[in-house]
Amino acid sequence: MPLGTLQDFKGKTAQDLFSDVVDRGLCTACGTCVAVCAQDCLVMEGEELSPGEALRARAVERCNACGMCYACCPGERVQMPELEERFLGSRTVTHEQLLGTYKDRYVAMAADGVMRTAGASGGTAAALQIYALEKGLIDGVLGVGYREDKPWVPVAVFSRTREEILATQGSKYTHCSVNDALRDLAKQKLRVAVVGLPCHIQGVRKVQAYLERTPLARSIAFTIGLFCAENRFTRGAEHIITRRLGVPLEDVARISYREGAYPGAFTVWDKEDQSYSIPYPDQLTFLWMHTRPRCRICYDYAAEVADISLGETQHLDKKMAHNAALVRTETGKEIFDGAVEEGYVVAQAVDEKFIFNHTGLERKKYANLMRIEWYRQHGLPTPDYPGASTRYDELPPFYFGPKR
Ligand SMILES: Cc1cc2nc3c(=O)[nH]c(=O)nc-3n(C[C@H](O)[C@H](O)[C@H](O)COP(=O)(O)OP(=O)(O)OC[C@H]3O[C@@H](n4cnc5c(N)ncnc54)[C@H](O)[C@@H]3O)c2cc1C
Numbered sequence: 024m025p026l027g028t029l030q031d032f033k034g035k036t037a038q039d040l041f042s043d044v045v046d047r048g049l050c051t052a053c054g055t056c057v058a059v060c061a062q063d064c065l066v067m068e069g070e071e072l073s074p075g076e077a078l079r080a081r082a083v084e085r086c087n088a089c090g091m092c093y094a095c096c097p098g099e100r101v102q103m104p105e106l107e108e109r110f111l112g113s114r115t116v117t118h119e120q121l122l123g124t125y126k127d128r129y130v131a132m133a134a135d136g137v138m139r140t141a142g143a144s145g146g147t148a149a150a151l152q153i154y155a156l157e158k159g160l161i162d163g164v165l166g167v168g169y170r171e172d173k174p175w176v177p178v179a180v181f182s183r184t185r186e187e188i189l190a191t192q193g194s195k196y197t198h199c200s201v202n203d204a205l206r207d208l209a210k211q212k213l214r215v216a217v218v219g220l221p222c223h224i225q226g227v228r229k230v231q232a233y234l235e236r237t238p239l240a241r242s243i244a245f246t247i248g249l250f251c252a253e254n255r256f257t258r259g260a261e262h263i264i265t266r267r268l269g270v271p272l273e274d275v276a277r278i279s280y281r282e283g284a285y286p287g288a289f290t291v292w293d294k295e296d297q298s299y300s301i302p303y304p305d306q307l308t309f310l311w312m313h314t315r316p317r318c319r320i321c322y323d324y325a326a327e328v329a330d331i332s333l334g335e336t337q338h339l340d341k342k343m344a345h346n347a348a349l350v351r352t353e354t355g356k357e358i359f360d361g362a363v364e365e366g367y368v369v370a371q372a373v374d375e376k377f378i379f380n381h382t383g384l385e386r387k388k389y390a391n392l393m394r395i396e397w398y399r400q401h402g403l404p405t406p407d408y409p410g411a412s413t414r415y416d417e418l419p420p421f422y423f424g425p426k427r
């Protein structure tokens with residue numbers, strides 16, 4: 024089914040969203056449907072459950088069959104080439120383009136050393152956000168922090184100051200719905216930059232496509248997409264904290280997924296400020312057990328429809344990570360180039376092989392495509408990517424250039 028217009032979805036109800044997306048295991052839990060529903064029928068509230076679904080019906084009796092949630096949902100269908108053409112100005116033309124289509128590619132990092140080391144992979148995400156804020160391009164950034172009452176559970180936060188942006192640094196390898204928070208921000212007529220995973224950004228692009236003239240779509244100034252191999256249920260972090268580190272959840276004061284020298288260790292501090300940690304490879308083992316099944320059939324690794332996409336690469340110094348950065352749109356270019364010119368970000372143009380230098384790409388574009396094909400052969404639900412090739416046998420050879 025092509026992108027079409029909102030009119031094509033009139034008559035679709037909350038019930039259709041549940042039966043076609045959620046009940047078939049295709050919900051990414053991005054939160055977009057909650058943000059677009061003017062009747063307030065839906066709510067995200069099951070993040071902590073595993074394998075429970077995060078999306079819940081709140082008052083579906085109020086549903087007026089407007090179809091907006093269904094249209095903007097990236098769970099069951101994402102028309103990647105059409106979204107690329109519309110927002111990026113060109114589409115991925117060959118299956119060799121594992122990173123999607125883009126204008127410029129760089130290895131980058133925050134110019135500020137503290138921001139760089141506090142960052143998941145170089146701090147470019149924070150530096151770009153702070154640049155946009157300090158230049159008055161946005162009122163704030165929608166990103167992800169931790170809940171105060173449960174400091175191991177991620178929560179969407181809106182940052183209006185440099186300090187608040189810095190407080191969101193670091194990757195939370197646990198799911199957070201993010202986009203549901205857009206509704207309240209739009210009501211306040213704020214200009215918002217959204218930082219999110221590929222499924223969050225797909226939801227944002229669908230809002231911009233179908234609800235173009237609404238305050239919600241207009242509130243979005245630009246998007247920073249994070250590369251994403253997969254994400255996990257909250258139970259993953261809880262498993263490590265309680266079973267591997269022996270810390271009761273009620274004693275947790277704060278956590279970090281990547282503390283200390285690269286690649287960093289999963290670390291928990293208790294209320295006495297005593298820390299406990301396990302090395303990064305062990306953390307991955309336990310988190311992988313709790314990967315959301317929907318992530319295993321997801322096709323978008325490099326946030327292919329974001330304005331700027333950021334991931335991790337090892338290029339200049341094997342002891343620390345740097346950002347892989349793809350600038351995809353004119354808006355993205357203005358922000359990225361501006362941040363470099365004004366000394367917020369340091370960037371070096373590189374060959375594509377330096378962006379390919381991460382196993383996440385292989386997990387997404389090879390293992391997931393193989394799984395999608397297997398699911399389809401066996402009649403199991405998979406997301407639909409109309410116009411994009413998801414055929415495993417059409418992938419380029421299994422080699423991307425220099426490894427670590
Ligand atoms: C679940 C997950 C999987 C990832 N998988 C890969 C991968 O396979 N390969 C790869 O190269 N990179 C991956 N990344 C991206 C990488 O970890 C960094 O986020 C990215 O390189 C930006 O680093 P930075 O230092 O510039 O960010 P920072 O300056 O540290 O800023 C981090 C930003 O990420 C946002 N954020 C943190 N956690 C989440 C979350 N759960 N959902 C949405 N936004 C969040 C914060 O709001 C903040 O703005 C993943 C990130 C996440 C969250």
Ligand code: SF4
Nearest residue numbers: 037060086087090092
């Ligand atoms: S009112 Fe519209 S957006 Fe809300 S649940 Fe019903 S169809 Fe979806």
Ligand code: SF4
Nearest residue numbers: 050051054056096098
């Ligand atoms: S919009 Fe997002 S949260 Fe809502 S059903 Fe679709 S994938 Fe799930």
Ligand code: SF4
Nearest residue numbers: 222251253254318321
């Ligand atoms: S793999 Fe990443 S982008 Fe895909 S559904 Fe999971 S969290 Fe979203």
